[in-house]
Amino acid sequence: MPVRPFPQSPAFKQVVSGLLRMHQYTVEGQDDSEEADALRQSMDEPWARLTAVERDRITGLSEDLYAITDPPDPSVPLPMNPQAQGKLNEAYEAREHGNWDRALQLLRRWGKYVPAPLLAYVRARIWDSAGVDQVAVLFFEQASRLDPGNENFRTMHLHALRWTDIERAKTIAEEVLHKSDTHSPALVIQAADVLFGASGQVVEHDAAPNYRRLIGILTPLLARTIAEDDGDRSWHVGNILFLLAACHRWLGDTPKAYEYYSRALALDPQNEGLLISRGVLGYGQYTTSISDFQQAIRLGSQSIWPYYFLAHDLLQHDRMDECRVMCVRALEKSGPPRVRSELHEFLGIAVASLDYPTLLVQRELEEAIRIDPSNERARHNLQAYLSSVEDPRSAVSWDRPSASQARGSGQPQRRTESVINKHECVALA
Amino acid sequence: MPRMFRAMKKSEDDKPTVGRGFCELGVRTSEIDTDSEGNAIPNEKGMSVAPHWRLLSLFVMPRRLVAGGRGKNTHCFRRGDGEFRQEACGNGLELVPDSVNHGVVRPAAAVPLATFLQDLANTRDEWVIDES
Numbered sequence: 001m002p003v004r005p006f007p008q009s010p011a012f013k014q015v016v017s018g019l020l021r022m023h024q025y026t027v028e029g030q031d032d033s034e035e036a037d038a039l040r041q042s043m044d045e046p047w048a049r050l051t052a053v054e055r056d057r058i059t060g061l062s063e064d065l066y067a068i069t070d071p072p073d074p075s076v077p078l079p080m081n082p083q084a085q086g087k088l089n090e091a092y093e094a095r096e097h098g099n100w101d102r103a104l105q106l107l108r109r110w111g112k113y114v115p116a117p118l119l120a121y122v123r124a125r126i127w128d129s130a131g132v133d134q135v136a137v138l139f140f141e142q143a144s145r146l147d148p149g150n151e152n153f154r155t156m157h158l159h160a161l162r163w164t165d166i167e168r169a170k171t172i173a174e175e176v177l178h179k180s181d182t183h184s185p186a187l188v189i190q191a192a193d194v195l196f197g198a199s200g201q202v203v204e205h206d207a208a209p210n211y212r213r214l215i216g217i218l219t220p221l222l223a224r225t226i227a228e229d230d231g232d233r234s235w236h237v238g239n240i241l242f243l244l245a246a247c248h249r250w251l252g253d254t255p256k257a258y259e260y261y262s263r264a265l266a267l268d269p270q271n272e273g274l275l276i277s278r279g280v281l282g283y284g285q286y287t288t289s290i291s292d293f294q295q296a297i298r299l300g301s302q303s304i305w306p307y308y309f310l311a312h313d314l315l316q317h318d319r320m321d322e323c324r325v326m327c328v329r330a331l332e333k334s335g336p337p338r339v340r341s342e343l344h345e346f347l348g349i350a351v352a353s354l355d356y357p358t359l360l361v362q363r364e365l366e367e368a369i370r371i372d373p374s375n376e377r378a379r380h381n382l383q384a385y386l387s388s389v390e391d392p393r394s395a396v397s398w399d400r401p402s403a404s405q406a407r408g409s410g411q412p413q414r415r416t417e418s419v420i421n422k423h424e425c426v427a428l429a
Numbered sequence: 430m431p432r433m434f435r436a437m438k439k440s441e442d443d444k445p446t447v448g449r450g451f452c453e454l455g456v457r458t459s460e461i462d463t464d465s466e467g468n469a470i471p472n473e474k475g476m477s478v479a480p481h482w483r484l485l486s487l488f489v490m491p492r493r494l495v496a497g498g499r500g501k502n503t504h505c506f507r508r509g510d511g512e513f514r515q516e517a518c519g520n521g522l523e524l525v526p527d528s529v530n531h532g533v534v535r536p537a538a539a540v541p542l543a544t545f546l547q548d549l550a551n552t553r554d555e556w557v558i559d560e561s
Contacts, residue, residue, distance in 0.1 A: 015487075018488070019487075019488075019499070022488065022499050031499075031501065032501055036501075037450075037451035037452075038451075039488070040451060040452075040486070040488040040489055040499065040500070041451055041457065041459075041460075041488075043486050043487075043488040044477045044486050044488075044489075044531065045531075047486035047487065047488065047530075047531075048479075048484075048486075048527070048528050048530045048531030049528065055487070058487060058497075059487050059495060059496075059497040060497065061497070062487055062496075062497030062498070062499060063496040063497035064497075065497075066492075066496075066497070
């Protein structure tokens, strides 16, 4: 199923947000309140700015949301007939082609032939693919509530909550992890990933007990999953290994983390996230790092990290023209200010070594300082360079970061990055 | 006179309820600006209307008319038969469209707020339920 977001104009976003608040008032039995009326009135102006397509889309969504708050219809699902089957097939095809509005319309008309939990789940998947997470999460929740025994629904609900309501996601994740041996590997992995991501938001010292706890849950889960004969086993095992590696990594157990990353990569050698993670972990310590980054780039990585570390490595080895090219490619990606500052600094050093004009060199080093004023090394390198320009007989003594210093750059951001790839999770469920 | 639609609550005689509450024939405090002397002033604010009931906001539409409607106890009323354009629409009143889908009825000139409200109330008998 393609990922093709709905265009989200400011008016569309405003009205969807208003509709979801109105839905919440309905859930709470407050849709007759003064606050609800004030909300209704505030929607006049943005509603008038919607296109006809947007109005139809939101009107349909509102109708679908009533399926959450209305009492269940005991006659649903109706017995299937050839016409309904044909229309549902049409809805499936529309969805496969990313024609979300058409698929949702058909489901609205013919959904009464589908079990209600499945209908809610399909709606959620469509809104998820259309990039409206806060709507998707409501339908995932409905599916999960209507069929509490379906752990795929719960997994997707938890995954969607992670991006819309992290506090609620953490509460559910804790419930799942508390009885992890009674849940499916996919749900436990998702819950572990929520807790892992939340741990990245606190200082390493405070997060350590969480990492240790996750290791205590994931290690038996790994054994259980390997023992189970499940079609999704390799996906589960790969993600458990990934999480175990990440937990060991942030606890400082590099050899163990490296081992888990390597086992995960043996299962999924094209996994860009794994390649980058193992590359960063082993940078300056394991010879596999450089080839991991090179492979990630060959796979079309949009992450800044493989480019950053390769630029640093090329700088260390005085391969200045290649370093220059790698810095330029890295700076096309988004990344934390410190890392971008250092890339400008590396670029300045590289172009200085290639005898580029002084103004160009100076511009890069000044940009490094502008982006991160705390980059004292860039300040020092700029001074050293300007002194050498004044006295051409003296060579510049560049201050270059060590491999371990490079590993430290952007580390806070890397700790918060999710292990589970969103679309892989969707594909699993 | 321009044809305009508005979702309003109805009284027992099938005419709109006059008042300053939500979906009544009148304006809420936030829908009109007044000057220092308490006069309602003609600017971009006023009582919301649309050129057709199908263009009214989903949030005021009754669910019996539109399956996703979020209005409560409202009916769609029509007044006038002319083109939806800037024009006088009753004693002391003026319609000002702000888009093809929406407009406001505002005072034609600065008048005491009570006068503007009375001018709106005076149109009550001209509104008829039209949900066709």
